Amino acid sequence: MKKDLHSSSYLLTIFLSAFFIITPAKSAAERSKPFVKKIRVTGNTLIDSYDMDTYLDLGNGLTMTPEIMDMVIREIKANYHYHGYPAIEAYSILRVRNGVMTIKIDEKNEYRWGKPRAERAVLKKAFLHDITLTETRKQEIMNTLLKGYQKQKKIEEIVEGFLVEKQRSRIEEIQYQRRAAMREKIVDKVKEFQAVKKNIEEQENKRVEEMRNRILSAGLKKIDDSAEGRTKLISGEYTDLDEFLDNVMFEEMLNPGL
Numbered sequence: 001m002k003k004d005l006h007s008s009s010y011l012l013t014i015f016l017s018a019f020f021i022i023t024p025a026k027s028a029a030e031r032s033k034p035f036v037k038k039i040r041v042t043g044n045t046l047i048d049s050y051d052m053d054t055y056l057d058l059g060n061g062l063t064m065t066p067e068i069m070d071m072v073i074r075e076i077k078a079n080y081h082y083h084g085y086p087a088i089e090a091y092s093i094l095r096v097r098n099g100v101m102t103i104k105i106d107e108k109n110e111y112r113w114g115k116p117r118a119e120r121a122v123l124k125k126a127f128l129h130d131i132t133l134t135e136t137r138k139q140e141i142m143n144t145l146l147k148g149y150q151k152q153k154k155i156e157e158i159v160e161g162f163l164v165e166k167q168r169s170r171i172e173e174i175q176y177q178r179r180a181a182m183r184e185k186i187v188d189k190v191k192e193f194q195a196v197k198k199n200i201e202e203q204e205n206k207r208v209e210e211m212r213n214r215i216l217s218a219g220l221k222k223i224d225d226s227a228e229g230r231t232k233l234i235s236g237e238y239t240d241l242d243e244f245l246d247n248v249m250f251e252e253m254l255n256p257g258l
Helices: 002-022 049-055 066-082 108-113 115-128 135-254
Strands: 038-042 089-097 100-106
Touching (some): 049 066, 066 100, 108 115, 115 135
Parallel strands (some): 038 100
16 A cells, blocks of 8 residues: 555656646746645545655645646545545645645545445444454445445435425525515506696696686686777767767757858
């Protein structure tokens, strides 16, 4: 095992060094990328830390790029998978301090669904019942448990997906009901506003009509009064003139030539 790890570490170092050499610095942004002397791993409990440090030995260091970091993450996951832990997650903390870049390992899925859980269950059962298991029998039981864990995980994922979808549908239904209620309120407010506006317009039209009628009535009455006065005046003048002419004609008849 040690030999395999050292050979893998040696190949990783050679590959990283070659990648660094053939990658030209083309811009100021590339030249400003951090120079990493060491990669530190945190959160690791399933693989020996010494072996992990040896596996990630960078030698004299190199300029870290996103492409190299992705490759390092893939190599770490491959190493875990080689030891029987395929469900781990790894990501880098994008801050280099004193030439050290930190990579955080998340092993919670392995402890929940993987080999550590199965191994603890087998050892606990054997201890409680005072059973001695051979390594082969232990592995067989663990493999059976792992298959059961994977089925349980799948069921939980399906149930979780169903609940999430149901919750999403419920949220969408509530939002639709709220929007519908809001639309109804808006429609009611618009109808109320239109009714008030129509009432105001009707009142205004009625007021204008009444004012017009009053003005027309007052104008006709004034015209009628003036005509009647003028008629009376003309009638009076005509009567006096007739009387005067009648008197003159009567005097002429009595005293011709006077």
